[in-house]
Amino acid sequence: MSDQKTILAELARVQLPDGGNLVSRDLIRALSVDAGQVRFVIEADDADMAAKMEPIRKAAEDLVKALPGVDAASVVLTAHGPAAPAKSQTPPDLKIGRHPTKQDGPVGVPGVDHIIVVASGKGGVGKSTVSSNLAVALAKQGRKVGLLDADIYGPSQPRMMGVNKRPASPDGKTIIPLQAHGVTVMSIGLMVEEDKAIVWRGPMLMGALQQMLGQVEWGKLDVLILDLPPGTGDVQLTLCQKTKLDGAVVVSTPQDVALLDARRALDMFDTLNTPVIGLVENMSAFHCPNCGHESHIFGHGGVKDEAAKIGVPFLGALPIDLDTRLAGDSGTPVAAGDGPAAQAYAELAAKLIAADKA
Numbered sequence: 001m002s003d004q005k006t007i008l009a010e011l012a013r014v015q016l017p018d019g020g021n022l023v024s025r026d027l028i029r030a031l032s033v034d035a036g037q038v039r040f041v042i043e044a045d046d047a048d049m050a051a052k053m054e055p056i057r058k059a060a061e062d063l064v065k066a067l068p069g070v071d072a073a074s075v076v077l078t079a080h081g082p083a084a085p086a087k088s089q090t091p092p093d094l095k096i097g098r099h100p101t102k103q104d105g106p107v108g109v110p111g112v113d114h115i116i117v118v119a120s121g122k123g124g125v126g127k128s129t130v131s132s133n134l135a136v137a138l139a140k141q142g143r144k145v146g147l148l149d150a151d152i153y154g155p156s157q158p159r160m161m162g163v164n165k166r167p168a169s170p171d172g173k174t175i176i177p178l179q180a181h182g183v184t185v186m187s188i189g190l191m192v193e194e195d196k197a198i199v200w201r202g203p204m205l206m207g208a209l210q211q212m213l214g215q216v217e218w219g220k221l222d223v224l225i226l227d228l229p230p231g232t233g234d235v236q237l238t239l240c241q242k243t244k245l246d247g248a249v250v251v252s253t254p255q256d257v258a259l260l261d262a263r264r265a266l267d268m269f270d271t272l273n274t275p276v277i278g279l280v281e282n283m284s285a286f287h288c289p290n291c292g293h294e295s296h297i298f299g300h301g302g303v304k305d306e307a308a309k310i311g312v313p314f315l316g317a318l319p320i321d322l323d324t325r326l327a328g329d330s331g332t333p334v335a336a337g338d339g340p341a342a343q344a345y346a347e348l349a350a351k352l353i354a355a356d357k358a
Contacts, residue, residue: 002033002069003033004031007064008031014056014060029041029042030177031179032144032219034144037073038067039076041075041176042060042076044078060075061074078176108244109213109214109218111221112218115243116225116249117150117226117247117249117274118131118134118225118228118248119250119269120265121260121263121265121266122257122258122262125252126253127228127251129160129324129328130249131225131227132160132333133333133335133345135225136182136336138349138352138353140182140335140336140349141350141353143222143349144184144220145184145224146177146223146225147227151228152208154229155188157187158185158187158189158190159328160328161183161185162181163185167190167216174217176216177218186212226239232264232268236268236272237272241272246275247276248277249278249315250266250276251280252281252303252306254298254303259302266310277313277352278312278315279312279314280316283297284303284319284320285320287321289322300317313355315351316348321341
């Protein structure tokens with residue numbers, strides 16, 4: 001059976017008239033493989049380029065169909081920028097940020113088996129780092145994973161996952177997410193300029209989240225991870241009440257001040273009847289790369305003790321190290337590689353899989 005890596009290797013054979021190939025030019029989006037069914041999008045740089053690429057789309061489709069284990073292939077051609085409209089037509093216009101539309105009770109996301117939120121009581125404890133690395137670690141263990149950056153005011157996943165293109169929208173309604181490190185990624189940070197502040201009141205923020213959950217073509221996923229903003233505000237309240245969540249992973253550092261806020265997050269999930277899958281202790285220990293000495297900069301074991309006290313699983317302790325920081329800044333999560341930090345995330349992912357939550 002052909003996997004994503006095999007398919008991308010085959011697509012790298014499709015050369016473009018102006019140089020490079022479909023893979024080297026990063027034109028493949030939303031690649032999914034499901035029981036012999038392969039689907040992906042070829043996103044041209046602009047409408048003019050897309051108009052000339054039908055033979056390339058057909059060649060890519062034929063190559064993938066010929067791979068072992070592939071029963072059918074569906075390839076859609078779209079453009080990064082809006083196509084030039086006919087005089088009597090209006091071009092697709094996708095705007096993120098609106099008042100939410102009415103819905104009856106909590107709803108799921110079509111094609112997504114499990115939805116897990118990663119939360120923290122306060123900022124600065126590494127929640128987004130845990131979210132991106134957990135997503136990559138789950139993907140490395142064979143899960144089909146999506147990652148939604150729900151931190152509207154401070155989106156960091158585009159940088160951490162190394163994606164920066166604006167998602168395509170062929171009809172002004174459907175959003176085609178990006179792919180990175182085996183993970184399907186969507187963030188409000190991909191829809192606005194990197195340095196532009198998002199100044200919205202609660203209803204606009206809720207509408208944006210509703211769009212990113214309901215209008216994004218997530219495809220078939222085993223798990224969708226939602227990277228929440230810190231605290232216990234509008235986003236957490238709305239998601240717990242309006243979305244069918246399988247549970248929450250709460251991240252904290254071991255220090256007392258972080259644990260105080262983590263307890264507030266735990267109380268919030270209890271109030272909203274959202275199960276807590278477990279607690280993660282981040283920045284648990286620092287190993288000196290020169291002498292090997294282990295230091296507990298923020299304390300050690302506090303989150304494990306808290307988990308035992310309240311009767312929820314302790315999912316693991318993650319180190320603080322330079323490699324994790326450099327990997328996040330460079331757009332290749334440390335979990336994508338090897339080493340102690342990658343192994344720690346692999347163990348965290350394995351615990352989630354064993355708990356049948358991913």
